[in-house]
Amino acid sequence: MKLCRLGSPGDERPCVVDAEGNVFDLSSLTTDIDGAFLAGGGVERVRAALAAGDLPRAEAGRRIGAPVARPGKIVCIGLNYSDHAEETKAAVPAEPVVFMKAPNTVVGPDDEVLVPRGSVKTDYEVELAIVIGATARYLASPDEAAGVIAGYAVVNDVSEREFQLERGGQWDKGKSCETFNPMGPWLVTPDEVGDPQALGLRLWVNGELRQNGSTKNQIFGVHHVVWYLSQFMVLEPGDVVNTGTPAGVALGRGDGAYLRAGDVVEVEIDGLGRQRQRMGQA
Template sequence: MTKFLRLGPVGSEIPAVETADGVVHDLRPLTTDIDGAFLRDDGLRAARDAASGLPVLDGAAGLRVGAPIARPGAVLCIGQNYAAHAAESGNGAPTVPILFFKHPNTVVGPFDDIHVPPRAAKVDWEVELGVVIGRRARYLESVDDALDHVAGYVVSHDVSERTWQKDESGGQWSKGKIAETFNPVGPYLVPADEVDPQNLRLWSTVNGEARQDSSTADMVFSVAFLVWHLSQYGVLDPGDLVNTGTPEGVAMSGRFPYLAAGDVVELGVEGLGVMRQTLVPAPR
């Protein structure tokens, strides 16, 4: 499996690729970053083909792991895309995809802290399969064409503040979704042709205790359908991130306490790695 990463301090991440032998190579001879321009030019395929000839990135194991895509132009999110999660939220399975947006500055690295905002009292976790767009998807004619527009897949954590989402958003959800650090992503990006997006286990724990454990096979709407569907309403650009929904097992179900500063959340998607975040008070 090929793993694309961005390593180093916030704002100075180095693009890198880890080959199947576990060696991390420096991508800077090919690109300045793993961003929309790189993905649009079929950069993942070219970099994978050239990876063994790229220089080894010395000290890679000691570097911070950033989000594997540079700041996306858009973060599009699908709500209640697992029937059991819709049920625990008090709703039936949707008949059309529910769409909401997150601010791009919600995206942080897979091991970065989550900042708990002032007034936040119901912070919730959501493990999701993240889809990274590689080719512009504009009014696609067929669902069968959709996956050709996907660059790859990541683990994505759609953090929520449920009071703000449900009671203070005026029927929309975004106020409960857009706080800084509310979307850790990573630890790496895996090319689309190495992943079956509808056959992946995904799970989460809080302080070591199991919370979510499901499969992307249980999605109400598949990845291909979601990309096609979204393209009927707007244009998806290379580097955009699509969060595809979360399975049951969140705090909003009433079965678990909400998160607080000091809690540790771990999340994983089969073949795409594991993330770990600690909740801390937001800096003033």
Template sequence: MKLIRWGEPGAEKPAVLAMNGEGQEEAYDLSDLTLDITGDFLVAGGIAAVRDALKAGELPVVDVEGQRLGAPIARPSAIVCVGMNYAAHAAESGSEPPNVPIIFFKTPNTIAGPCDTAFIPRNSSKTDWEVELGVVIGQRATYLDSPRQATERIAGYLTANDLSERTFQLEDSGGQWSKGKCATGFSPLGPWLVPADDVDVNNLRLRSWVNGEPRQDSSTADMIFTVDFLIHHLSQYLTLEPGDVVLTGTPQGVALSGKYPYLKAGDTVEIEIEGLGRQRQTFVPA
């Protein structure tokens, strides 16, 4: 099953995509279970409640055909990002693979829907794309004892585009990366939130295209630090709350490599993660 939020920005409604009795995917309204897909919903056993309601046939069908999809998780308290978690991307960035996870933060107001219009920031000349696996936290994670315990804190996974402005990130940064990560709409998420039990997170194909031309093509099997390791590691330094999103790094094939031009107004970026869905953004000036 796939959790979605549909409707205009700020007025999204919760729904789930699941197979009907005829083997066709259909959308079912979750409004009787929750007002929105939030951290509170997840920590209260919301995913299990949706499964039970689907099995019992208690959810009404809703027509979302042609409707805008929002990010599949409502505004988290934090977006925690991992840098250079693929060795080949570290190399194209001119760096050695890290010995410990590198983290930075994006502000929650960077979140956008998977196919919303995207913006080239004012004074930007180096706007870049980054397909990434996003992890949605389902239970509070602090001082976890082991990576195995970390898997119990994960609600599900989603496709994310960690949009970046490289001049802001690397030249104007003062030593931190977040200046280049927090422009309006720089965290498109979705289209779906897929429950953790339904995902083989260690073997997912990640791809990106710009104006239809292939860019990134890799697998989460190439991560330096696995998802369970990352959540355990992060929990030693900060508390992850239900609904928080962890972005786990991008593979090689971005504009920072020097192989491709940076994005400009009129360009279209598509990204996809196997089983987690595809995004499409067309860029305009901010």
């Protein structure tokens, strides 16, 4: 099942996409797709209403917002593909590298992304995002992680490399600029995704294929990541976990191929949909 949110920023309506691509309005079931909805059995209510034919069609042609409203936190895993670690000349980590992004970096999948003021190294990263659907606290093993995952989504973990790596301190200031986490178009439930370690990820800049990888090459798989994070923090419904990017980022190319205003970035993951962003200037 694919959940989405349609409408202008701040006024999105919750929707569901059926197997034939028809879009239905969920406003009779919930005010939004958020942590409370995910924790309170919202996905199963939608599944039942869809099967019963009780949902009205959604208005066509509306903007697509991020599929999860107001995530409590965005937790990110760095250097989680061996080829990406190699291209950035970083050692393969013995444990997941963890950093955070500000929750208000989340925008819709096709919204404008802003190059920050003073930026010379704005970069792109196609990533598989995990959406948490139940509280995860000290999970006993990675096997328990499947029970707390509501679904998956496409994200572009936009990064400013000079801010991240050359300005001192931690990575967060190169990761938390406004609009730096386009998400969607859908939250896809695990039953429809299948094996999360068998998904192709691709990213283009101005029509040039820059990244072409697979989640099978993750150093730490999605269940391991959720289990690991639960040992250090409580993951709550509606939280988002970005799971790392494959090779091909501008940082690793060495040719100055960073993003500029006017560039067009397209991002897709098998079964999870496609994004398209035009870069603007902050």
